[in-house]
Structures are given as structure tokens and as C-alpha cells.
């Protein structure tokens with residue numbers, strides 16, 4: 001279970017904890033990133049399957065999270081994904097996200113839930129996130145069905161469950177130990193949430209610690225965020241902001257799974273280690289806020305000037321309601337033709353545009369883009385598009401980081417870690433030296449194998465964020481959302 005929750009958190013942010021919680025955060029004046037976490041493991045008996053519940057709460061007014069990664073202690077008993085029936089229920093995630101839709105204030109609360117299923121870790125059988133085949137499982141042309149959300153073999157499991165989404169390898173090129181996935185329709189758009197657990201020491205991103213001592217990295221993926229091949233596109237979700245509430249439950253034992261050979265006692269998913277004290281860690285990063293006005297660049301259409309109003313409140317500091325705050329709106333008078341929902345006419349609404357005053361939309365001719373047609377390119381991933389970013393290679397805004405440590409006492413506790421569950425207690429648990437489905441190829445964290453390099457982190461983050469946003473509506477747009485406003 002831990003797995004799940006962790007993963008979940010990873011994506012959304014975070015992680016675990018439990019009894020002890022040590023939080024540390026950095027913030028500049030005006031900017032705050034200090035989410036509240038709660039973490040529970042039940043029961044706490046050694047070498048016993050346990051459920052995990054994680055709650056995450058980012059209060060209104062704080063910047064949203066950019067990325068998070070969680071670590072499960074290396075002694076924890078994590079059953080290998082290939083020892084669990086594909087499609088077995090492993091947990092659920094419930095959340096309430098706040099989105100801004102179609103250039104309006106960021107104040108639309110949208111509940112979103114995912115039923116998480118065990119998903120294949122066989123990387124040789126892949127499925128695309130895109131709609132490559134242009135048809136659905138019945139063979140009829142239905143170009144709006146993305147491949148991952150189809151069920152081509154009609155076995156009752158979406159293809160993202162029984163095939164491996166190919167973009168995962170472009171984000172983190174390593175064999176996971178376990179994967180879970182859930183698909184939810186949001187505004188008619190299938191949204192994919194995944195939690196992946198990798199071997200201790202796996203390099204997830206150059207900016208994220210990958211010390212083996214930290215334990216199993218848990219990574220959350222929302223849609224295909226993080227995919228370096230992703231192409232931004234205008235969408236209906238134009239903002240994703242705090243408050244954010246997430247509740248993730250991971251099961252220790254899966255029942256009611258599709259494998260008819262599994263008996264009623266269910267399939268074990270996660271097993272507590274022996275008596276001892278174990279530390280779960282999560283690293284979180286808030287989004288950048290270049291002007292320090294407490295509105296992160298992605299939410300701030302005047303990202304380089306302190307706003308007059310609050311982008312969460314309709315019309316506040318924005319008399320003409322075009323999404324541009326008076327601080328940088330060239331004309332904020334609705335009676336003088338000031339209302340321009342796409343001020344620079346580049347196809348991206350102001351609130352989704354990472355340079356709302358400078359055209360940087362999709363090239364009319366992909367082969368021959370004219371100057372400025374960068375399609376929201378943002379090299380440093382700080383939410384300011386390259387063409388309006390005063391420092392296009394360097395993040396603009398304070399780095400807001402948060403480290404949480406949660407110490408869980410299993411059995412008698414005792415202050416130090418014990419040992420992994422015995423073979424008897426968990427015959428299918430992953431053990432050091434074992435690989436995943438493909439037998440241990442892909443040694444973790446090799447230098448130079450940097451497909452998951454520093455570019456991945458912002459994406460994972462954005463993904464998470466976006467993911468949340470996605471929940472709200474048209475995920476597709478999330479990516480663009482990673483951009484934000486600027487002046």
C-alpha cells in the first residue's frame with residue numbers, strides 16, 4: 001500500500017508521514033509553499049500487509065506545486081508488479097482541484113477521483129498516449145479516442161493498464177518495480193494518472209536526490225506530462241491553482257481482482273518490514289513566482305509586475321475581465337475596447353499564454369515557423385515563455401522547496417530501521433538484485449543515461465499540477481498551462 005499512496009503523492013505532492021513530521025520550507029516574501037500532509041499506515045504490526053492513507057492540503061493562496069517525489073524506506077515490502085494480476089484494484093485517489101476555465105478566474109472547484117489498478121510493467125508491450133490508430137476498439141474510426149484509453153482486446157481493461165504507455169520511458173528510462181494506473185473521464189476527456197515505483201537508487205531527475213539510502217522512488221504521472229515530445233496546444237483549462245486537497249488510499253491486499261485463480265483471501269500488495277522505525281521522505285517544489293506577488297507565474301498574467309487584483313476573484317483588478325490584470329493590461333477599460341481575451345492574438349487565451357502580450361503561438365506552417373511562433377516554448381520551465389522571459393535560461397522566482405520526513409514505528413519501533421519482511425512473510429516482494437518484469441536489465445542511475453535528466457523534473461511537476469488541472473477538464477491543455485503569464 002505504501003506504494004500506492006506514495007506514488008499518488010508523488011504526483012500530487014507528496015507523501016507520507018505519519019507520526020513525525022518535520023517540515024521545512026523556504027519562501028520569499030509573499031510567496032508561500034507549505035502544504036499540510038498527513039500519513040497513516042494501518043496496521044503497524046511487523047511483516048503484515050497494511051493499508052496506507054495520505055492526505056495533502058495546499059491552502060488557498062499558496063503557490064501550487066511544481067513537482068514532488070517521494071521515497072519509501074528500502075526495507076518496506078513491495079510486491080513486484082508482475083506478481084500481481086494486471087487489473088487488480090490497488091487503491092483510490094480522491095481530489096478537489098481548483099481550475100480556471102476558458103480565461104475566467106481560477107475558482108472552479110472540481111472533484112476528481114481515480115480507481116487505481118495494478119498495471120503491467122512489461123516495457124516491450126507499449127501503447128501510445130496519442131490517437132495513433134485513429135480508431136476505437138470496434139475498429140470504427142473514432143479519432144477522438146486516444147490509444148491508451150481504448151480496450152483493443154476487449155478484456156475489460158483499458159490499454160494503459162495492460163500495455164505500457166511509451167512516453168514513460170522518455171521521462172524516466174528505467175524498469176519500474178510496480179505501476180498502477182487509473183483513468184477518469186473529465187469533461188469527456190480521458191485523464192490518466194499513474195504511480196510508478198522504481199528500484200532504490202534509480203535516477204529520476206538530476207535535480208532530485210537519488211541516493212539508494214532514500215529507498216524506493218515513487219513517481220506520479222498525470223497524463224503525459226513530462227514527455228519531452230509533448231506539444232502544447234490551446235485548451236479550455238487556463239489555470240490550475242490552490243487550494244488543492246488530495247486523499248490517496250492504497251490497499252495492502254487486493255480483493256475482487258480479475259484473476260479468477262486468485263482466491264478470496266486476495267493478493268498481497270505491500271507488507272510492513274520487521275520491528276523498527278522507518279523514515280518516509282518527500283521532496284516538493286513550488287511553482288515559481290517571478291515578481292513575488294504570491295501568484296505563481298502560471299497563474300499570473302502579469303508575472304513580472306505585482307498584481308492589482310487577485311486572479312482567483314472575478315473582475316478583481318481586471319475591469320474588462322480579459323484575464324489581464326491592470327498591472328500590465330494595455331487597456332483595461334471595457335468601454336474602450338479593452339476586452340481582449342487573447343491580447344496578442346496568438347491562439348492562446350491570456351490566462352493560458354505564458355507570454356500573454358507577445359505572440360508565441362503555434363506555427364501556421366510547422367515546417368517554416370516565423371519569428372515568435374515558438375508555441376509556448378519555455379526552456380527553463382519557469383512558466384515564462386522564452387520570448388518574454390528576462391532570463392530564459394534561468395528560473396525567475398525563488399526556489400520554493402519542501403522536505404517532509406515521516407517516521408513510522410512498526411511493531412516495537414525502536415528508533416532505527418529493522419529488516420525487510422522475510423521470504424515467508426512476503427514471497428513476492430522485490431529484493432535487491434532483482435529486476436522488474438524484464439529481469440533486471442536497466443541498472444539504476446547510470447551517469448550519462450540522462451533521458452530523465454533535469455528536463456524531467458519540471459515536467460513531472462507540471463504534470464502533477466496539470467494533472468490536477470486535468471482532472472478538472474481538458475487535460476490536454478495542461479501542458480500549456482505549465483506556461484503562465486508574463487508581462
Ligand SMILES: [Ca+2]
Pocket residue numbers: 291293295300301302303304305306307327
Ligand atoms: Ca504579477
Ligand SMILES: [Ca+2]
Pocket residue numbers: 317318319320321322323324325326329331332
Ligand atoms: Ca484586463
Ligand SMILES: [Ca+2]
Pocket residue numbers: 344346348353354355356357358359360361
Ligand atoms: Ca503569447
Ligand SMILES: [Ca+2]
Pocket residue numbers: 378379380381382383384385386389391392
Ligand atoms: Ca522561461
